[in-house]
Amino acid sequence: xxxxxxxxxxxxxxxxxxxxxxxxxxxxxxxxxxxxxxxxxxxxxxxxxxxxxxxxxxxxxxxxxxxxxxxxxxxxxxxxxxxxxxxxxxxxxxxxxxxxxxxxxxxxxxxxxxxxxxxxxxxxxxxxxxxxxxxxxxxxxxxxxxxxxxxxxxxxxxxxxxxxxxxxxxxxxxxxxxxxxxxxxxxxxxxxxxxxxxxxxxxxxxxxxxxxxxxxxxxxxxxxxxxxxxxxxxxxxxxxxxxxxxxxxxxxxxxxxxxxxxxxxxxxxxxxxxx
Amino acid sequence: xxxxxxxxxxxxxxxxxxxxxxxxxxxxxxxxxxxxxxxxxxxxxxxxxxxxxxxxxxxxxxxxxxxxxxxxxxxxxxxxxxxxxxxxxxxxxxxxxxxxxxxxxxxxxxxxxxxxxxxxxxxxxxxxxxxxxxxxxxxxxxxxxxxxxxxxxxxxxxxxxxxxxxxxxxxxxxxxxxxxxxxxxxxxxxxxxxxxxxxxxxxxxxxxxxxxxxxxxxxxxxxxxxxxxxxxxxxxxxxxxxxxxxxxxxxxxxxxxxxxxxxxxxxxxxxxxxxxxxxxxxxxxxxxxxxxxxxxxxxxxxxxxxxxxxxxxxxxxxxxxxxxxxxxxxxxxxxxxxxxxxxxxxxxxxxxxxxxxxxxxxxxxxxxxxxxxxxxxxxxxxxxxxxxxxxxxxxxxxxxxxxxxxxxxxxxxxxxxxxxxxxxxxxxxxxxxxxxxxxxxxxxxxxxxxxxxxxxxxxxxxxxxxxxxxxxxxxxxxxxxxxxxxxxxxxxxxxx
Numbered sequence: 046x047x048x049x050x051x052x053x054x055x056x057x058x059x060x061x062x063x064x065x066x067x068x069x070x071x072x073x074x075x076x077x078x079x080x081x082x083x084x085x086x087x088x089x090x091x092x093x094x095x096x097x098x099x100x101x102x103x104x105x106x107x108x109x110x111x112x113x114x115x116x117x118x119x120x121x122x123x124x125x126x127x128x129x130x131x132x133x134x135x136x137x138x139x140x141x142x143x144x145x146x147x148x149x150x151x152x153x154x155x156x157x158x159x160x161x162x163x164x165x166x167x168x169x170x171x172x173x174x175x176x177x178x179x180x181x182x183x184x185x186x187x188x189x190x191x192x193x194x195x196x197x198x199x200x201x202x203x204x205x206x207x208x209x210x211x212x213x214x215x216x217x218x219x220x221x222x223x224x225x226x227x228x229x230x231x232x233x234x235x236x237x238x239x240x241x242x243x244x245x246x247x248x249x250x251x252x253x254x255x256x257x258x259x260x261x262x263x264x265x266x267x268x269x270x271x272x273x274x275x276x277x278x279x280x281x282x283x284x285x286x287x288x289x290x291x292x293x294x295x296x297x298x299x300x301x302x303x304x305x306x307x308x309x310x311x312x313x314x315x316x317x318x319x320x
Numbered sequence: 321x322x323x324x325x326x327x328x329x330x331x332x333x334x335x336x337x338x339x340x341x342x343x344x345x346x347x348x349x350x351x352x353x354x355x356x357x358x359x360x361x362x363x364x365x366x367x368x369x370x371x372x373x374x375x376x377x378x379x380x381x382x383x384x385x386x387x388x389x390x391x392x393x394x395x396x397x398x399x400x401x402x403x404x405x406x407x408x409x410x411x412x413x414x415x416x417x418x419x420x421x422x423x424x425x426x427x428x429x430x431x432x433x434x435x436x437x438x439x440x441x442x443x444x445x446x447x448x449x450x451x452x453x454x455x456x457x458x459x460x461x462x463x464x465x466x467x468x469x470x471x472x473x474x475x476x477x478x479x480x481x482x483x484x485x486x487x488x489x490x491x492x493x494x495x496x497x498x499x500x501x502x503x504x505x506x507x508x509x510x511x512x513x514x515x516x517x518x519x520x521x522x523x524x525x526x527x528x529x530x531x532x533x534x535x536x537x538x539x540x541x542x543x544x545x546x547x548x549x550x551x552x553x554x555x556x557x558x559x560x561x562x563x564x565x566x567x568x569x570x571x572x573x574x575x576x577x578x579x580x581x582x583x584x585x586x587x588x589x590x591x592x593x594x595x596x597x598x599x600x601x602x603x604x605x606x607x608x609x610x611x612x613x614x615x616x617x618x619x620x621x622x623x624x625x626x627x628x629x630x631x632x633x634x635x636x637x638x639x640x641x642x643x644x645x646x647x648x649x650x651x652x653x654x655x656x657x658x659x660x661x662x663x664x665x666x667x668x669x670x671x672x673x674x675x676x677x678x679x680x681x682x683x684x685x686x687x688x689x690x691x692x693x694x695x696x697x698x699x700x701x702x703x704x705x706x707x708x709x710x711x712x713x714x715x716x717x718x719x720x721x722x723x724x725x726x727x728x729x730x731x732x733x734x735x736x737x738x739x740x741x742x743x744x745x746x747x748x749x750x751x752x753x754x755x756x757x758x759x760x761x762x763x764x765x766x767x768x769x770x771x772x773x774x775x776x777x778x779x780x781x782x783x784x785x786x787x788x789x790x791x792x793x794x795x796x797x798x799x800x801x802x803x804x805x806x807x808x809x810x811x812x813x814x815x816x
């Protein structure tokens with residue numbers, strides 16, 4: 046909002062229609078470089094749809110989603126519609142990583158393998174080098190393993206390194222999914238309800254982790270969350286959606302006192318409050 | 321459960337079970353078998369023989385069997401067996417541990433293999449078993465142990481005994497067939513059987529990439545096999561290419577066919593993909609069958625045999641100025657030489673492929689295949705181009721199938737479309753499923769068993785498909801994840 050930091054992600058006039066249903070209507074917001082931004086709203090407000098548009102899983106019907114990268118500005122819609130090779134994987138390569146509401150780990154692979162898959166782009170993919178286990182291949186592989194263990198350490202998952210991802214407890218699976226997203230080396234990491242299904246102490250640990258991701262590892266965070274304690278505690282910028290439209294946008298204090306937000310969550314007798 | 325091991329055996333319950341099954345069997349089979357139509361009257365023959373056509377006898381046998389089983393599962397041993405099988409179904413995949421590469425772990429298959437070979441040789445020595453069959457089985461055991469060695473990856477910074485054993489086994493695998501043949505223990509029929517078995521190992525490995533690793537159900541894999549085989553046959557006919565050229569070029573052509581098939585089906589999953597690949601397999605077969613002018617149609621086409629540095633294996637040289645192999649070395653002509661040579665080349669190629677596929681699983685490409693099988697959406701969210709990854713899986717699988725096709729053609733000396741029907745595809749898929757999806761060793765064993773068992777059990781040839789079906793049903797009950805479950809590699813950070 047009124048911060049001096051440059052915007053990393055700019056969403057302009059995002060509209061998403063599924064047939065006759067308008068999931069998002071003219072959504073505008075920005076995510077500042079190095080910020081923790083939360084996207085909140087009642088069930089069915091269209092939060093996940095915005096998320097899917099930003100991470101390239103949906104092609105927005107209208108509007109532009111621009112990401113600042115080292116190589117300049119990238120438009121998400123353009124990556125998706127690129128001829129032949131276009132696709133959501135390009136969005137991930139441009140620097141937007143994500144997690145999923147219902148965890149999508151590679152369940153029958155170990156935690157380390159999950160993280161190695163995420164580093165696909167950085168490893169040595171030369172077929173010959175790999176077949177003959179060349180020095181270059183080994184070096185790249187070692188580096189990848191090192192990076193995987195680094196993120197396991199950050200996420201406090203070292204003990205689970207060689208366990209199958211599917212066999213881990215729920216809270217650890219969530220953390221592993223974040224570690225996996227971080228292994229792609231993103232500029233923006235999008236967390237879809239990271240605290241869903243976690244108990245209070247795990248949620249506390251998670252909010253500490255997210256703060257550290259931003260503080261120590263210099264990544265910008267965009268998250269959807271229903272746990273208001275978590276949202277108000279860690280995010281400096283909150284975007285509230287209701288019925289597919291942005292009804293409030295600002296810092297936690299502003300959101301807490303916004304009549305439109307209160308109306309959307311709690312309902313009011315005077316229904317004209319919506320902006 | 322464990323605490324109540326000494327629970328008394330409930331004989332009454334077992335008896336009731338046995339009675340119910342017995343009566344049911346009697347009701348089903350009795351009227352069919354024991355009432356005999358004699359002229360216009362029906363007579364009841366209660367003591368009809370043999371047993372197989374006597375429903376009363378069968379009912380007794382079934383009841384007795386049910387009673388034994390019912391009592392058996394109540395004993396501690398039976399209960400243990402049940403829980404063991406139950407557990408195996410429950411969790412499939414395990415992670416390898418440091419102990420997996422220990423000497424004694426590695427030596428176990430070696431010792432078992434050696435003991436088995438010795439047993440076979442002793443049996444044949446005392447005339448209890450056909451000597452030739454025993455010799456062939458020794459070679460098979462050797463190959464399986466070698467397959468395990470080639471299929472295991474050394475953990476970084478750890479010495480593995482396989483490093484010494486694999487070259488030894490490899491050399492033994494090359495020398496023993498020659499010695500056996502020289503001693504008259506390894507005749508042409510058995511060389512042929514082993515060649516076919518190894519061809520199926522190759523096919524199984526290829527399909528394992530597509531189905532087992534990448535999780536794309538392909539019911540038309542035999543098409544690539546056909547492409548390889550016909551490439552040699554038609555290439556020789558029209559362009560005069562030989563075995564070695566085909567061996568190098570057929571994989572490339574088959575891989576291209578894999579890409580051609582891959583492109584349209586990339587958007588499909590599961591059942592739809594299976595149907596399209598099934599169609600592709602049939603299309604290739606129908607083209608081969610109906611394009612008479614080029615492929616020779618149902619009459620097939622001849623395929624050339626292999627050559628060794630220009631030396632042919634025929635009785636007389638075909639090419640001008642060529643010398644046959646046996647003349648060059650001053651040997652007596654024998655048709656065995658050609659097959660022995662094919663066997664040895666195939667042995668080397670299969671060993672190399674096993675190694676290659678094992679390495680692939682440790683490479684980013686192989687990991688991406690497995691990740692794609694687990695969750696395609698997650699793969700896309702990690703910047704992996706799922707289209708390219710699927711395409712590479714199709715191409716690698718097709719390439720392996722193509723190589724197998726070349727060997728098949730040169731071994732048969734003739735190809736025609738009936739060799740590439742849908743049943744072949746099913747057989748290859750069965751090899752992969754029975755062996756354990758994604759497990760290299762499992763696929764090797766399943767391929768050998770499924771191709772050699774019919775040869776060993778020639779007497780039961782009529783019941784082959786029946787046995788095959790029964791085997792499938794039993795496997796699906798006890799080992800739904802296949803014979804051998806793949807193990808995930810373990811990793812350690814550099815410091816540790």
